Amino acid sequence: MDTPIYYTLMAGTADFYYGCFNQNGSAPIPITSSNPGLRSSVTLTPRKSIITGSLSLSDETIVQCPNKGKLCLVGAAYTEMTLTDVTTPVGPVSLPDLSVGNQYSNTPLGACFSTRQCLGLGAHCSKSTECCGGFCGGSLTGGNVCN
Numbered sequence: 001m002d003t004p005i006y007y008t009l010m011a012g013t014a015d016f017y018y019g020c021f022n023q024n025g026s027a028p029i030p031i032t033s034s035n036p037g038l039r040s041s042v043t044l045t046p047r048k049s050i051i052t053g054s055l056s057l058s059d060e061t062i063v064q065c066p067n068k069g070k071l072c073l074v075g076a077a078y079t080e081m082t083l084t085d086v087t088t089p090v091g092p093v094s095l096p097d098l099s100v101g102n103q104y105s106n107t108p109l110g111a112c113f114s115t116r117q118c119l120g121l122g123a124h125c126s127k128s129t130e131c132c133g134g135f136c137g138g139s140l141t142g143g144n145v146c147n
Helices: none
Strands: 005-021 029-044 070-085 090-095 098-101
Touching: none
Parallel strands: none
Antiparallel strands: 005 029, 005 070, 070 090, 070 098
């Protein structure tokens, strides 16, 4: 019988670099979102003793352009990463630091978002609500933290 295994991925610091691209084509306004102690978990069930699946670390802060431009992810950096098998338990196992792109890039790494769009799930928020935790609704407190 294959028992489900609970994994946790953690980064000491996860920095996400965004550019606010405007219509006139000038250099994007750089924005950095830092997430200390960012963590994500998943339960994976082995099939014939083989485990496949994925685990990712996503930005948990609310990032908005100061203008009406499009918000684009242009880079990310993860440091002090660990992976833990909580079920067995094994770990934490240290992983190498990882980075892609940089905060001064003019090239988006993927999709861009309107300033009223929730980054996590791609849902669009109305003007009367904010995007919190990947969902529309709630409001922002000081420091762009969802309450």
